Amino acid sequence: MTTTHSLRLHRDTGLVREARLTVGFVLCLRFTLCAFANFVDVLRLAADEGDRSRPIRCKWSVIAPNMRPISSSSGITVQPQETFGDPTRFDYIVVVGGLIDEMERNDEQIDAFLRQAAAARVPLVGLCTGTFVLYRAGLMKGYRGCVSWFHYEDFRSQFDGLRPVSDQIFVVDRDRLTCAGGASTAHLAAFLIERHVGRAQATKSLHIMMIPDVEKGETLQPGFALDFQTSDPIVHKALLLMQQCLDMPLSIEQIARQLKVGKRRLERRFRDALGSSPFAAFMELRLALVHFLLENTDKSIASIAAESGFCDSSHLSRMFRRRFSIAPQEFRKSLLGHSAVAV
Structure with missing residues (x-):
């Protein structure tokens, strides 16, 4: 060069x-x-x-x-x-x-x-x-x-x-x-x-500049990319809207209203595009955020619950265990164990 x-x-x-x-x-x-x-x-x-x-x-x-x-x-x-x-x-x-x-x-x-x-x-x-x-x-x-x-x-x-x-x-x-x-x-x-x-x-x-430290290029984007891939524009807009309000989740009715479509039509589009309901997709996004915060921050479970729109720690723990077959606290401890082995 x-x-x-x-x-x-x-x-x-x-x-x-x-x-x-x-x-x-x-x-x-x-x-x-x-x-x-x-x-x-x-x-x-x-x-x-x-x-x-x-x-x-x-x-x-x-x-x-x-x-x-x-x-x-x-x-x-x-x-x-x-x-x-x-x-x-x-x-x-x-x-x-x-x-x-x-x-x-x-x-x-x-x-x-x-x-x-x-x-x-x-x-x-x-x-x-x-x-x-x-x-x-x-x-x-x-x-x-x-x-x-x-x-x-x-x-x-x-x-x-x-x-x-x-x-x-x-x-x-x-x-x-x-x-x-x-x-x-x-x-x-x-x-x-x-x-x-x-x-x-x-x-x-x-x-x-009050930025804690130099990050490598491989660092995940804070918003993390949508895991759902779809060519349906309504479903895609709904997913983006969900991702922008993870801390204060909108109801499916509110999302449909903002997109100017009926609730049943939105549910049908989700089924055709993703094989799941809007509610299930929204929960998947919120739990993905929880997973990311557990893995990349030292925030408390209560703080993570508030940030991802769960009413309390126990609600978060119940949904996280159902999705990942492990409690949030146990998941975080397993990460610390892997780090200790790596060192």
């Missing part, structure tokens, strides 16, 4: 220092501000001592076809600092995606620049729906790409026959790096900081 490094003048000492990591940001129309801000702030905090924001160890720039401000999905605009030019002046080109409706439209200037960067062997990074942009530009053939579980079906509808990774926070596949968006962009940025600058700087950045 071709890398170029920028020499930066350290104002305090007058010494010239080398930027170990240079990043060019391509912001799509209606881009996700959170994804961009998390990523660039990790760079900013790793680039200098303390919180002084001088681009010493890292350098970054927002690049675009022209110098017109780019509007984010929140309405806040960002002013580009440079036009596209030669992509090899950067170690990575990072594409920050936007709203799904925008991702369905081609931006030939962005696509052409990304193809130019790929031809020059500059690694490409897709943040949030930036993964869609890389696929759309034809730059992900033979590569694994990561998308949020929330956008899994949107991806499949746009790229028929392709199945993205939707259960990890980010994926590094040679010179293509993609992530689910949100907080996962900070972890992907920390991965690059650790690779090029050092683990101490990566950890420092996340700690200042």
Whole structure:
């Protein structure tokens, strides 16, 4: 891979220092501000001592076809600092995606620049729906790409026959790096900081941002992907709605009302698509969350019960045992036993 490094003048000492990591940001129309801000702030905090924001160890720039401000999905605009030019002046080109409706439209200037960067062997990074942009530009053939579980079906509808990774926070596949968006962009940025600058700087950045520690790409997405695979749009929307209210479960009647279908019709669609009732599917999602929290957190059973919509610990324990043939406490103890053996 071709890398170029920028020499930066350290104002305090007058010494010239080398930027170990240079990043060019391509912001799509209606881009996700959170994804961009998390990523660039990790760079900013790793680039200098303390919180002084001088681009010493890292350098970054927002690049675009022209110098017109780019509007984010929140309405806040960002002013580009440079036009596209030669992509090899950067170690990575990072594409920050936007709203799904925008991702369905081609931006030939962005696509052409990304193809130019790929031809020059500059690694490409897709943040949030930036993964869609890389696929759309034809730059992900033979590569694994990561998308949020929330956008899994949107991806499949746009790229028929392709199945993205939707259960990890980010994926590094040679010179293509993609992530689910949100907080996962900070972890992907920390991965690059650790690779090029050092683990101490990566950890420092996340700690200042109140993020506990550097997560690996294999870490499960907090929302975890839907285990149910269906092409029925009503069933899929119902499952997403269920997943968004696991702590305060809606009744099947309320779900049907929100989807503007009758309760019996919704039940029939679930039977045809999944071979189960909406209630059974909802319970499966809630128990999957319980399983995930038991395995990945030290939260109390009572806290997990509240977070997954069970009325109390005993109700949770009863349903968990029925599904997994083991009590939640015993399941957690078995995990600790496996850890002790592994050590």
